[in-house]
Amino acid sequence: MAEVLFPTCLDDARNLLVCSDAPALLAGGTDLLVQMRQKRIQPRTLISLDRVEGMQEIGQTDQHIFIRCGVPLARVMDHPSIRAHAPVLARAIADLGSPQIRNMGTLGGNIMTASPAGDTLPPLYVLDASVDLAGPEGFRRLPLAKFITGPGQTALASGEILWQVTFNKPDPGAWHWFEKVGQRRALSIAMVSLAAMFSLDSHNKLSRIRLAWGSVGPTIVQSRETQDFLCGRPLEPEVLEKACDLARAAVSPISDIRATKAYRRDVAGRLLMRLDQAVQGEN
């Protein structure tokens, strides 16, 4: 039998984390309870973040957006700031799990699970998101791309709690695109996913493009080569086809029960072919 504790402030949560017997942090529970059922982790203390003051806030300043790690995914998806400034993230969440899972699961939880297939991660990477970690000594900030270090692995230090995700508001004229390829259309772990954010200049050429792929490497994959190639070029099929090859070279997928290595590599490239749909209003 595990104890369940409900700290009401971050300090208490941090203290409990340090003092408790075999603790695990509980946010939405959608990953944690499944792992407990499979006996992959067997905590003796569950520290719920449900009632920690501030954990449920989401908002914006002039420059940036912050999402505390206890915010359920459904609220992130529906939040006006996210809809206005980060539709790539909203789109990704819309494909995540199911309505119930989105009501329960949190953005923080999705980050901490750090699955290479985590649906919120490619969008957060293209948004250049950072994470703020609350430890016994105080806060520190890391780029998300540095925070996630491997499949299911993060740079969270002992006694630290993920506090919030932040990112700068992207260029308001930027186009957002997200596509997840799953085995079915809901309740499906991604076989391959692609998040993209790009701007077009007055000549309709790509002036800035950020890409991030899920499920094709130990962590989210980004490709400077592919981005550099695309920059300055028009968003046309012939261009995208060449970019596909660069993308295929950039990813390092494995085969598992959901997909083969060959499929993942191929489709990681092919997904770029749909980027032109982002500007055709089919977002």
Add this chain to the structure above:
Amino acid sequence: MKLTFMLNGSPVSVETPPDRRLVDLLREDLGLTGTKEGCGTGECGACTIRADGETKLACLMLAAQAQGRDIVTIEGLSPVAGPLHPVQESFVNSGAVQCGFCTPGMVMSIATHLDAHPDTDGDGIRQAVSGNLCRCTGYQKIVDAGLTAAGLMKNKGGCRG
């Protein structure tokens, strides 16, 4: 630990191990077997309940997470000896019930969806039940029932349950 929460409109107080799953508390301790367990991993939606107005999965909730919340199960969607909720009525009339095991979860998902989206359409209903698996119906009549219920609820002017 002692838990106090609203359950189907009435306050309840129970003594339970804190890490007990909500689905077990409901089914075994409180005798509310309408909430079903089909998988225990959040994949089938048979355990869908409403917590503070939102659908959640009782198999992935600890009883402790119900503390202070407003929990509604299928048994609380309509009065015990009273008329059916429009979604329930529509399920009956549209032939959306076969074995009936997924039905409580489906009804909870659709009823909650319709409260927020009275002008929904077929795709909206399918989205609303995208976390509820059914093996008997192919979902068609469930969608029909959802659309019928939407019509009923609009005619009656407003939300229910």
Add this chain to the structure above:
Amino acid sequence: MASTDSMTQHKFERLKMNISSPPEIGISTPRSDAFTKVRGVEKFTIDLPSKDDLWAGVKRAGIPHARLIRVHTDQASALAGVAAVLTHKDIQGSNRQGVVRQDQPVLVDDCIRHCGDAVALVVAEDKTTLARALDLIRFEAEPLPGIFSVGDALAKEAPLIHPDHDTGNILLAGTLTTGEGVEGFNDCDCEASLSLEVPVQEHVCLETECGRALFEKDKLTITASTQTPFRDRHEIAQALGLSPEKIRVIAPFLGGGFGGKDGITVQSLLGLAALACPGRPVSMVWNREESFLASPKRHGATLFFRLGAKADGTFHALEAKADFDTGPYDHLGGVVLALGLEHAGGPYAIAHTQVSGRAVYTNNPVAGAFRGFGVPQVAAAMEQVVDLMAAKLTMSPVAIRLKNCLARGMKAPTGNTLAHSTGIRACLEAVGHHPLWQGAREWTARAPAHTLRGVGMACAMHGMGYGPVVPDVAHAKLELTREGRFKVYCGVSDMGQGNGATFLHIAGDLLNQQADGLELILPDTDQTLPCGSSSASRSTFTFAHALADASACLSQRIIKRAADSLMVLDPEEFVLVPGKLRHLSSGKDYPLAFLAGLMSPSERTVVSRYRAPVARDAVTDEKALQMHGIPHTIFSYTAHLARVAVDTITGGIRVDRYLAATDCGRLINPDLYEQQMHGAIAQGLGYALYEDYLTKKGQSLTPDLSTYIIPGARDLPPMELISVTTREQAGPFGMKGVGEVGIDAPLACIANAVADACGKRPGQWPLTRIRMLDLLGETL
């Protein structure tokens, strides 16, 4: 995207009977069980355990093939709260179960033959203790070489899974031949052939296997989620060494069955546990992972079909070969093979056929009954070679089928005469005339970027009932209660298909009673009578006949009793109305409760037996094959159409629309016919596109719902149904079974649509995105 579900708007306007009037056969009425199910108050078996119950659980082998040496139970037994730890040594009876061959142990005694085999049974005070005790069970076993394919099983020197089986690792093999068999190809102008592999499919009933048992006062009572309560009794009796009269089996509404609960799942284990703990109720629920591990599956199969035709499109010869992986136990595997072979030629006239097949033992998961029962496998192949032939002869897929389809009086491919309604032509015409087919080319031409569109069709026939060997019998018991209501005692399980509600619908119509004047007693071997299994598309056909007869008899008894008591000479002056008997000439009403008071209990109860007709033709001399129950005599028919959109970037296949025209005779309750067709198509589309129970060396790679993918609401298309209502003269009110026919055609229908879209056909199913992209030739 505009909602295509709006095309079903007509349903909202369709006439439905108000439930406060007596139902009418042929007109949809809400299912009587829907009311309690929508409220969540209907108790399924899984809802029955109470706080004082003991809990039983199984230690499963986890290895596919081994000789069991010893089971160590001491540590588990010593745990506080453990009531019993049982092994095969505690079993008094045969320790063997099975419907045809009893080759499956309750608890392993000699060899472990698949990963889900039960090695030990623990009974404990609560689930936590149960889990801990199960962890403490150890066993010693000597690994044996595993057999994981039909090829492995048939190799020379292959170890024998059942050394006492006289045909080695072949459970059953057989060949059906008509005309000159393969010599018929000599006269053909054209040939088309195809090889393919179809997957192992899992039922995924939402309610997993479960039950509750009590042994008290020398009687063992078991409540279980089972399709076969009466047959279970005999299997349990034999396996545990009890006499059947000491066993009572009760079957509440099942949360799904589809064949997965056609036979013993928890029953013998529960019986054993209850015997070990007399006077205490014992419950068992398989969680989802255990259900995947231990329950039977649809047979995976390898098929080769070769069709020969004349230049004008007339089918002339068929060669078909099918290998079915049946896992380690019989579990109806021979019957599945036989039904598959019988149906291999599809609903066509073919003069010369040679259809052969083998059901082969392996150490893969047990394969058994699953809706369709061998026909989805063969139809997957046949309907594709028909399309291949159509393409070769530049005939339309509809035209070639119309040219060759069966009609009443003709002989099916196995040579038996179709003596009953045969509506396949009308089904095909319905599809051929439909705008979805007529407008196919126009629709496919409008494919957007990165999309290939295709339209395809397929058809199937499906024989109802058990065939000519096992009697297909139902006994209806009908009672006028003292309170004046009619009680229908139904001994056949309702696994969700609504046969229970149908029987109230029928009784309500025949006896002119409203819902509140009718009661249904679900299967209970102490109260209801044997009615056969809920399977083989026969549960409504047989019981409805018996019920109709019982209703006529009981109403006559009531009327005549009234006539005698009231000194009316002509009983025809009376008519039943809701709750009453009305004397027409005087207009006086007599409450049924009053009339019940005039009658003794035995007068108020009628029992009627019905046995379904069987084919009288012999289609084989092979005794083994014949004993597995072929041919059938009453068939339902269906023709399907699918519109598919293939995404050339991901290989994803979206089924845009689906149409099925079906002949299952007259409809008793149109809503329920639609329910069955929708559900069968959905499972068929799952079989075609999503579901693949994968194993490696007998170990499951898809052990749960996150890895075994069934379609959700966003994955299935809107489905349009057309009912081709022949009147089956042998059927109650003209109906025929409809439970399975809808699942036989979807895979081939999708295959034909995909072939229309891209010109290719995959050799392996399901057609996942990966296989589809491979097919398009685009993957690296």
